[in-house]
Every structure is written in structure tokens, then in C-alpha cells.
Amino acid sequence: MVTNRTFTMIKPDAVEKGHIGAILEKITASGFRIVAMKLTQMTASDAKTFYAIHKERPFFGELVEYMTRGPIVAAILEKDNAVEDFRTLIGATNPAEAAEGTIRKLFAASIGENAVHGSDSNENAAIEGAFHFSGREMF
Ligand code: UDP
Ligand code: MG
Numbered sequence: 001m002v003t004n005r006t007f008t009m010i011k012p013d014a015v016e017k018g019h020i021g022a023i024l025e026k027i028t029a030s031g032f033r034i035v036a037m038k039l040t041q042m043t044a045s046d047a048k049t050f051y052a053i054h055k056e057r058p059f060f061g062e063l064v065e066y067m068t069r070g071p072i073v074a075a076i077l078e079k080d081n082a083v084e085d086f087r088t089l090i091g092a093t094n095p096a097e098a099a100e101g102t103i104r105k106l107f108a109a110s111i112g113e114n115a116v117h118g119s120d121s122n123e124n125a126a127i128e129g130a131f132h133f134s135g136r137e138m139f
Contacts, residue, residue, distance in 0.1 A: 004078055004081070005078050005082050005129065006076070006077050006079075006083045006125045007117075007132070008075050008116060009072045009075075009116065010073035011067065011113070011115055011116060012068075012069050012070040012071065013108075013113040014108075014115040015039075015071050015073065020073055022106075022107070023103055023107060024073075026106075027103075030089050031079050031085075032079045032086065033077065034075055035075075035078050036076040036137045036139065037074070037075040038137070039071050039072075041068070041070065041071045044068050047064040047067040050128070051064070051067070062112060076132075083119055086118045087118050088102075089118075090104050090115075090118045091103060094110075104116065
């Protein structure tokens with residue numbers, strides 16, 4: 001399994017606010033290579049599958065509503081230590097707790113509408129990347 005890749009989404013709130021370019025600039029300036037990328041919109045079924053691990057959580061319904069309300073940018077990123085370094089770059093789930101200079105500190109509105117996704121393990125990076133992309137879409 002390739003372990004130097006992670007998966008990200010620029011979420012609907014950040015797309016709505018016009019932050020795609022600024023966020024991609026932070027990502028590439030931080031040394032990540034874009035392996036695959038597309039503007040797409042998740043269906044409710046997609047979001048429920050993608051976030052199935054959270055299905056018992058009280059925020060699950062709101063999370064599905066939020067993630068399906070508009071387009072997202074889905075991308076696979078490559079860098080040494082990609083999963084951990086990307087989680088550092090995006091910052092804490094709650095932007096109020098995110099470090100200065102992180103993507104969530106800069107662009108997230110709240111713990112729910114937090115601008116970006118980053119995979120939390122190599123295993124999930126592979127699962128999430130495969131959920132959104134087929135092999136011939138990757139470079
Ligand atoms: N989320 C939420 N309320 C919470 C925790 C999470 O709405 O109390 C949303 C938020 O959009 C978050 C996503 O659910 O990014 C997935 O939660 P997770 O704990 O996996 O955070 P992440 O891995 O995205 O930092
Ligand atoms: Mg998570």
C-alpha cells in the first residue's frame with residue numbers, strides 16, 4: 001500500500017466563500033503534490049457512506065446536510081508523511097482550537113463548518129481516495 005498519500009476535501013462552506021484558490025495555494029506551498037483533483041458534489045448516500053463511522057453521533061444529520069449542500073473539491077495529495085503532515089497543516093477539528101496559520105484557523109467558521117477534510121490514517125486515506133477516484137484519474 002502506498003503510504004505517502006492522503007485524501008482531502010475542500011468542503012462546501014469554503015467553496016461557497018471562494019477559498020478554493022487560497023487553500024490549494026497553502027497545500028502546494030506546504031510541499032504536497034496534487035495526484036488527483038475534481039470539483040464534485042456528494043449525494044446524501046455518498047456522505048452517509050463516507051462518514052459512516054460517525055452515524056451514531058448527534059451531529060450526523062447536520063454533517064450530511066452540510067456536506068451535500070454544494071460542491072466540494074476532492075483531491076489526493078502526495079508528500080512524505082502525508083497523513084500526519086496534512087492533519088498538522090489543517091489544524092484542529094474546532095477552528096477555535098486550531099493553531100495559528102492552519103487552514104482551519106484561517107478559513108473555518110465552526111467545528112461543524114470547518115473548511116477542509118484530511119484523512120486520519122494511511123488506511124483511511126486509501127479508502128477515501130478510492131471512494132472518490134478511479135485509478136486512471138490519478139497521476
Ligand atoms: N463535526 C461536527 N461536530 C462535531 C465534530 C465533528 O459537526 O462535534 C463534523 C466536522 O465537519 C468534522 C466532521 O464532522 O470535520 C468529522 O469529524 P471528525 O471528528 O472526524 O473530525 P476531523 O477528522 O474532520 O477533524
Ligand atoms: Mg475524521
